[in-house]
Amino acid sequence: MNQESAAIEYKCITPPRNHCVYTSCYCEENVWKLCEYIKNHSTCSLDEVYAVFISNERKMIPIWKQKSSRGDEPVIWVGTIQCNLFMKLRVIPADVYLKKFASDRSHMKDSDGNWRMPPPEYSCLETPESKMNLDDFICMDPRVGFGEIYSLLDFVNHFGVK
Template identity: 30%
Template sequence: MTTSAIEQSSLDTSCFHHTPYYCEENVYLLCNKLCTDGIADTDGSDLFVVFISNEKKQIALWHQKASKRADGIVLWDYHVICIQRRRGGESPLVWDLDSSLPFPSPLASYVLETIRPSFQLFPDYHRLFRIVHAPVFLRCFASDRRHMKDPDGKWIAEPPLHEPIVAEDGTVHNLNEYFTISAADANDASIYSAKEAVFTQKYGVVVEENQLEELFSQLAIQ
């Protein structure tokens, strides 16, 4: 099925693994499934994992299923989505298993509805985006889920049933390096340098909110 056909008829999110509050592992498995099901390139080269957070670990996103409000707004400490670049100048697609928007959604629509850049937020809620090329992420990411335990070692939220994810080099936990994001990380990241570095850097590149769509327009497959 082509990505154009997917966009016209949204997929059922129930076809994908989802454990609440473990968005990083959900996206890891989603990337693998998109590759094996032929929806993405077999090596994941058209996929990018995007961590959204800030120094305060307080980000506002709309149209989230976990919200109890009509507008779907949630204040997350961090969130993780997958963005798929496309050929021929078509809009990239956003895969967000926690969103109530069509699955997947065009990036432009997702930004407008979920990020809402025109909505004036307090500085503490300013959002930053760490973009990691999926082939790199799938090799390097690891989580033993320690971030989901309280000081007594009890689960804050029940973990996934599958085994914790271990990186190819044997690393058992580096999630913090992905979701720890500060404005200083993005200060020197021009779009040109970011589009070159995103394919090689273990922890990807960090861009500002107003750079996200521009970066993916530069990453478009011809």
């Protein structure tokens, strides 16, 4: 399949941006809400949808063109300047993500318990087993958490247009 035929077959499975449930700086929950939308509205088979966490052993990945960046500077979602560019990707099937991801949002509070950024208006995401397991999703150790760990090259080879 070439890129032209892939573009012809592409079907939008998410709502328009202005209808998305979105809270700045809560990426993992925004993705969870997109997966929930796809499941509830049956816009495609949930077997075709994945949540992807990008990280590495040092939990430092620069990401360019973010709203919180300044100009062409990257945002590094860790409080440091040094970065390790060897990214890995944890790919989790959407149905597993919906069933297993939990966040009590404690990572978004400072040492005094104040919010670094305002939280979403809906309740925290939790499962019967957990109220907080975000670290299991960010961790790039294949023995921890859910889904599969890929290098960038392996990810492109597995999920890229062939």
